[in-house]
Amino acid sequence: xxxxxxxxxxxxxxxxxxxxxxxxxxxxxxxxxxxxxxxxxxxxxxxxxxxxxxxxxxxxxxxxxxxxxxxxxxxxxxxxxxxxxxxxxxxxxxxxxxxxxxxxxxxxxxxxxxxxxxxxxxxxxxxxxxxxxxxxxxxxxxxxxxxxxxxxxxxxxxxxxxxxxxxxxxxxxxxxxxxxxxxxxxxxxxxxxxxxxxxxxxxxxxxxxxxxxxxxxxxxxxxxxxxxxxxxxxxxxxxxxxxxxxxxxxxxxxxxxxxxxxxxxxxxxxxxxxxxxxxxxxxx
Amino acid sequence: xxxxxxxxxxxxxxxxxxxxxxxxxxxxxxxxxxxxxxxxxxxxxxxxxxxxxxxxxxxxxxxxxxxxxxxxxxxxxxxxxxxxxxxxxxxxxxxxxxxxxxxxxxxxxxxxxxxxxxxxxxxxxxxxxxxxxxxxxxxxxxxxxxxxxxxxxxxxxxxxxxxxxxxxxxxxxxxxxxxxxxxxxxxxxxxxxxxxxxxxxxxxxxxxxxxxxxxxxxxxxxxxxxxxxxxxxxxxxxxxxxxxxxxxxxxxxxxxxxxxxxxxxxxxxxxxxxxxxxxxxxxxxxxxxxxxxxxxxxxxxxxxxxxxxxxxxxxxxxxxxxxxxxxxxxxxxxxxxxxxxxxxxxxxxxxxxxxxxxxxxxxxxxxxxxxxxxxxxxxxxxxxxxxxxxxxxxxxxxxxxxxxxxxxxxxxxxxxxxxxxxxxxxxxxxxxxxxxxxxxxxxxxxxxxxx
Numbered sequence: 001x002x003x004x005x006x007x008x009x010x011x012x013x014x015x016x017x018x019x020x021x022x023x024x025x026x027x028x029x030x031x032x033x034x035x036x037x038x039x040x041x042x043x044x045x046x047x048x049x050x051x052x053x054x055x056x057x058x059x060x061x062x063x064x065x066x067x068x069x070x071x072x073x074x075x076x077x078x079x080x081x082x083x084x085x086x087x088x089x090x091x092x093x094x095x096x097x098x099x100x101x102x103x104x105x106x107x108x109x110x111x112x113x114x115x116x117x118x119x120x121x122x123x124x125x126x127x128x129x130x131x132x133x134x135x136x137x138x139x140x141x142x143x144x145x146x147x148x149x150x151x152x153x154x155x156x157x158x159x160x161x162x163x164x165x166x167x168x169x170x171x172x173x174x175x176x177x178x179x180x181x182x183x184x185x186x187x188x189x190x191x192x193x194x195x196x197x198x199x200x201x202x203x204x205x206x207x208x209x210x211x212x213x214x215x216x217x218x219x220x221x222x223x224x225x226x227x228x229x230x231x232x233x234x235x236x237x238x239x240x241x242x243x244x245x246x247x248x249x250x251x252x253x254x255x256x257x258x259x260x261x262x263x264x265x266x267x268x269x270x271x272x273x274x275x276x277x278x279x280x281x282x283x284x
Numbered sequence: 285x286x287x288x289x290x291x292x293x294x295x296x297x298x299x300x301x302x303x304x305x306x307x308x309x310x311x312x313x314x315x316x317x318x319x320x321x322x323x324x325x326x327x328x329x330x331x332x333x334x335x336x337x338x339x340x341x342x343x344x345x346x347x348x349x350x351x352x353x354x355x356x357x358x359x360x361x362x363x364x365x366x367x368x369x370x371x372x373x374x375x376x377x378x379x380x381x382x383x384x385x386x387x388x389x390x391x392x393x394x395x396x397x398x399x400x401x402x403x404x405x406x407x408x409x410x411x412x413x414x415x416x417x418x419x420x421x422x423x424x425x426x427x428x429x430x431x432x433x434x435x436x437x438x439x440x441x442x443x444x445x446x447x448x449x450x451x452x453x454x455x456x457x458x459x460x461x462x463x464x465x466x467x468x469x470x471x472x473x474x475x476x477x478x479x480x481x482x483x484x485x486x487x488x489x490x491x492x493x494x495x496x497x498x499x500x501x502x503x504x505x506x507x508x509x510x511x512x513x514x515x516x517x518x519x520x521x522x523x524x525x526x527x528x529x530x531x532x533x534x535x536x537x538x539x540x541x542x543x544x545x546x547x548x549x550x551x552x553x554x555x556x557x558x559x560x561x562x563x564x565x566x567x568x569x570x571x572x573x574x575x576x577x578x579x580x581x582x583x584x585x586x587x588x589x590x591x592x593x594x595x596x597x598x599x600x601x602x603x604x605x606x607x608x609x610x611x612x613x614x615x616x617x618x619x620x621x622x623x624x625x626x627x628x629x630x631x632x633x634x635x636x637x638x639x640x641x642x643x644x645x646x647x648x649x650x651x652x653x654x655x656x657x658x659x660x661x662x663x664x665x666x667x668x669x670x671x672x673x674x675x676x677x678x679x680x681x682x683x684x685x686x687x688x689x690x691x692x693x694x695x696x697x698x699x700x701x702x703x704x705x706x707x708x709x710x711x712x713x714x715x716x717x718x719x720x721x722x723x724x725x726x727x728x729x730x731x732x733x734x735x
Contacts, residue, residue, distance in 0.1 A: 192321035201325035203332070203402050205371050205460040207690075208711050210327055216320070240648050244461035256325075259427045277321070284324035 184273045191266055191274030195219065199260040201281060204252040207245040211283040212237035215253045220276045225262035230254055232278070253281045329715075330459060332402035335363045335376035338421070339385040344411035348441035351409045351417070358419060358448040362405060364492060365452035365466045368708075369691065370715020371459075375401070388422065393429040401426050405455060409444075416440055421451035423458060433458045445494055446734070453733075463646075463688035466491055469731045470693065471509035471518055472706055474498060475724040479702040484726075486520055486533070491686075491730070493720040499533060508552065511731030512559050512579075519543070519553040519562060530564050532579075543577060544584055554598045555579075563596045563606065574608050576623075587625035597641040599623065600666075607631075607641040607650050607666075618652055620666070631668030640682050645732075646689030649711075653681040653694075661694045663711065674713040682726070687733045693719070695726040 204210075218232040233254065235246055266274055338355035348354060359377035366372035381395075388408045396404050407421035420436035435454040437447040446467055453464030474487040486499040486506040499518065500506050507528070509520040518533045522540075530553045533540040543562055544550060552565040556576075563576050566584075574596040577584040588594040590612040597608040597618075607620050613630065616637040621628040632638040636656025643650055649663045654673060659681045662673035679697040686692070686708075693708045696718075704726040706719040719725070 189321075196321045196323045199323055201323065203330055204325065204327045205330060206327040206710075206712050206714065207460065207462070244463075246461070248459060248461040255425060255428060280320040280322045282322055282324050283327055 184270060187267070187270040187273035188277065191270065192277050192279060194265045195221075195263045195274070195277060196279055198263050198265075199257055199279070199281075201253055201256040202259075203255065204249050204283070205245065208241035209239050210242050210245050210249065212239060213242055213246060213249055213283065215250055215281045216278060217253065217257060217281070218276055218278045219257060221263070221266075221274060223268055223271050223275075225264060225266055227258060227261045230257060249283075329371055329373045330403070331373045331375075332400055333366065333372055333374040333405060334380055334396055334399065334401035334403070334426075335359050335374050335405045336380045336383045337377045338407040338409050338419070339383055339388050340409045341385045346411055346415075346417065346441040348444050351411050354417070354441075354444055355407075355409045358407065358409065358444060358451070359405075361445055361448035361492070362421070362452040362455070365449060366456060368492065368717060369456060369460075369466075370710040370712075370717065371456075374405075388420070391424050391426075393424070393426055396426045403432070403459070405451075407451065412438070417444060417447070419444065419447040419451070421455070423455050445490065449491070462690050464733055465686040465688040465691065467734050468687050469511065469515060469734070470706075470719075470728055471499075471511050471520075471731070472695075472721070472725045472728040473506060473509065474721065475704055475726055476502070486518065487721075487725075488518070488535075489721070496722055499535075508727050508729075510553055510555055510729045512555055513557065513732055514559060515731055515734065519555060521551050521553065530562075532562075543581075546584075552596045554596060556599050557601055557603050561599075561603075563599065565594065565596045567593075574606070574625075585625075587621065588628070590628075594619075595639075598643045600643045601645055601647045605643075607643050609639050609641055616655065618650065618664075618668070631666070632664065632671075633668065634671055642683050642685055644685050644689040645687055648689070651683035651685060651692050653683065659697075661692060661709070663692070672713070674709050674711070675707075675716065680707070682728070684728050684730045686730050693728040693730055695728060697726075 214236050216232070216234045216236075217230055219227060220229045220231060222228050233250060235250060238246055337359045340351040340355050343350045343352040346354070349357075356377060363374045363376060366374050383391075383406055385408055388406045391404055391406060393404075402425070404424040404426050405421060406424070407419065410418045412418060416438050417440070418436065418438055420434065422434045423432040424430065425432050433454055435451055437450055439447045449467035450464075452466045456462065456466065457464050468491045469488055470491055471486065471488045474485045475482050476485075477483045482505075483502040484505045484507065485502040486509050487497060488499060488509075488511075489496040500522075505523045507521040509518050511518055516535060518535065520531060520533060521528050522531050524531070527547065528549045528551050530543045530550045531540040532543055543553070543564065544566075546566065549567045550564050551567075552563075554563040555561075556563065560579055561576050562579050563574065565572055565574055571591060572593040572595060573586055573588045573590075574594050575584045575586050587596075587606070588608070588610070590610060592610060592612040594608055594610040594612070597606065599606055604623055605620055606623055607618060609616050610619050611617075616639045617630055618632040618638045618641045619628055619630050631650075632652070634654075636654050638652045638654055640653045641650050642652070643666075644663075648666070650666055651661065651663050654660050654662055658677070659679040660673045660677070661675045661680045661683045662671060664671045674692065675694070675696075677696055678699045680694050681697075683692045683694045691708050691710050693706060695704050696707050697704050704724045706721055706725040706728045707716060708719060709716040719728075
C-alpha cells in the first residue's frame with residue numbers, strides 16, 4: 001500500500017498539528033501553575049493583612065442610590081407645585097386689579113350698562129382666579145408634605161441598607177479571614193453551651209457498650225426559648241452489644257430535651273444564631 | 285521530558301480531583317452547625333418508676349384470692365421483677381397512693397409529676413364470668429402525659445403470676461430495649477445436710493424463685509440439670525446406680541430414662557437449641573470426649589478425639605457450633621468447633637484456667653468460669669477477645685444465661701461453710717443479687733421464655 005503526494009502532505013500536516021497541540025497544552029499547563037501561585041499570594045495577603053479585597057467590591061458602593069432620585073423627584077414635584085401656585089396667585093392678583101379698575105371706572109364716570117357688565121365680568125374672573133390660586137397653594141403644601149415623607153422614608157431605607165451592608169461586610173470579612181460565614185458563630189456556640197448546660201438526660205437504662213452511642217438532635221427553638229420541634233435525630237456507634245439500647249436511649253434523650261425546655265439565658269437579638277442548633281448526646 | 289511527564293501526571297490528578305469534587309463536597313460539613321456541642325450523661329437504674337397496686341372494678345373472690353388482693357400482689361411481682369433485673373429501682377406498691385379503676389387508663393399525670401415520677405405502671409384485675417381473670421397493665425410517660433405501651437392477658441386464677449411476669453417483661457423490654465426474660469423457669473440442685481454428707485436434689489422454680497418444686501427425693505445425688513427448650517423434660521446427671529450417668533426426666537409423667545446404655549460415666553449434658561440433639565461428655569479409659577446423640581435415642585457420635593479431658597459446653601444459638609473446654613494444652617481452656625466436630629480452635633489464652641463455657645442465647649458472648657486465684661464468672665466474645673470478669677467472690681462458677689442473653693446466673697460457695705447459693709449478675713457486672721431459694725442451691729440452669 002502506497003500513498004500519493006497529497007496523502008503524504010496531509011499526514012505530515014496532521015502529525016505536525018498534533019505535535020503543536022501537545023506543545024501548546026504543555027506550555028498552557030505551565031501557565032496554569034503560575035496562576036495558582038498568584039492566587040496563593042492573594043490568599044496570603046488576606047490572611048496576613050486583613051485586606052478585604054474580595055468583599056469591598058461586594059459591599060455596594062457602585063450600587064445606585066435610590067434615595068437621591070426619590071428626593072430629586074420629590075423636590076421637582078414641590079417646585080412644580082410652587083411654580084403653579086405662584087403663577088396662579090399672580091394671575092389672581094392681576095385679575096383682581098383689572099376688576100378693581102373696571103369697577104372704579106364704572107363708578108367714577110357714571111358708567112354705561114356695557115361698562116357695568118364689563119366690571120361685573122372682571123369681578124367674576126378675579127374670584128375664579130382667587131379660587132385657582134387657593135387650590136394651587138393647597139397642592140403646593142401637599143407636594144411639600146409628600147416630599148418630606150419621601151425624604152424620611154429614603155433616610156430610613158438608607159439606614160437599613162447601611163446596616164445590611166455593614167453586616168454583610170462583617171460576614172465577608174470573617175469569611176475572607178478564615179472565619180465562619182454564619183451570622184454570628186460565637187453567639188451560636190455560646191447559645192449551644194447555654195442550652196446544653198440546661199439539658200438533663202434522665203431515664204436512660206444501662207447496657208453493654210452504651211457509651212459508644214452518640215445521639216445527635218437538631219433543636220428548633222422559638223424566641224421565648226421553648227421548643228418548636230426536634231428534628232434530624234441521628235445515632236452512631238451501634239455495636240452488636242448495644243444495638244438493643246439504641247431506641248431506648250433515643251427515646252430518653254428526646255424526652256429529656258423536651259422536659260428541659262424552655263431554655264433560659266438566650267439573647268433575643270441573637271435569635272438567628274440559636275433558632276436551630278444541633279447537639280450531640282453521649283453516655284459518659 | 286521527565287519534568288513534563290510529572291506535570292502531566294500532576295494535572296491528571298488535579299482533573300481527577302475536580303471530577304470527584306462534587307462527591308467530596310457532599311460529605312463535607314457545610315457550616316458550623318456540624319461542630320458538636322456534646323452533652324454527656326450517665327446511665328443508671330431507672331429510679332422514678334411508680335407502681336401503685338393494680339385496681340379492680342369490684343372485688344371478686346377467686347381460687348387465688350379476691351381480685352383486690354391479687355391487684356396488690358401483681359404490682360409487687362412486677363416491682364420485684366424490675367428491681368431484680370438490676371436496671372430499675374421502682375417505687376411501690378407500698379407507700380404509693382392506690383388508684384381507682386377509672387384512673388388506670390386516665391392517670392392523673394399532674395399528681396405523679398408532683399411525686400417526681402417519670403414512668404407510671406398501672407393496671408387492673410377483673411374477674412370474668414367464665415372464672416378466668418383479665419389482667420391488663422399500662423406504662424405511661426408521666427412528663428409527656430402519654431401511654432408508652434400496654435399489654436393484657438386472660439389467665440386462670442392460678443396463673444396470675446405468669447401474667448404479672450408478662451407485664452413486667454413488656455415494660456422491661458420497652459424501657460431497656462432488651463428481650464424479655466421474667467416469664468421463665470430455672471432448674472437447680474437443692475442442697476441440704478452437713479458439708480460432708482450433702483443431699484442434692486433436683487428442683488425447679490420460676491425465675492423469681494416462686495412456684496418452687498423438688499423433682500427428686502435426694503436418695504441419689506443429682507447434678508447439672510438442664511431444661512429442654514419446651515420445658516417438658518430435664519436433662520440431669522444422677523448417681524442412681526452408683527455411676528454418674530445422664531437421664532432425661534419427663535416433668536409431666538415423672539418418668540426418666542438413660543440417654544445412652546453405656547456403663548461409662550456420662551456427664552455435662554446440654555440440649556441443642558431446637559431440642560433435637562443432646563450434647564454430653566463420656567469418660568472412656570481415662571480419656572474424656574464430647575459426644576452428641578439424638579434426643580429420641582440412637583447411636584452416639586463422637587465429636588472430639590484429642591487425648592485429655594474434653595467436656596461438652598454448649599451449642600451456639602444457631603446450632604452450628606459448639607463451645608467446650610479441654611485440657612489438651614496442659615490446662616483447662618475454651619475451644620470452639622463446628623457441630624460435626626470439625627474445625628476445633630482454642631479461643632481462651634489469658635492467665636488461669638477457663639471452664640464451664642456457655643454460649644449466650646444471643647450468640648454474641650460466651651460465659652465461663654475462670655479458675656486462678658479463686659473462681660470467677662466472666663464473659664468473652666466468641667473469638668475469645670474482650671474477656672471481662674463479672675464477679676469477684678471466693679468461688680463463683682457454672683454460669684447459665686437468661687433467655688435474653690443479658691443476665692447470668694451462677695452459684696456461689698461460701699469459703700468455710702461450703703454453703704452454696706444462686707446468684708445472678710447483669711452483663712455490666714454492676715447489679716448482682718442473690719436468688720431466694722428455700723434451701724442452698726447450686727448448678728442453676730435457666731430455661732427459655734415461656735410461650
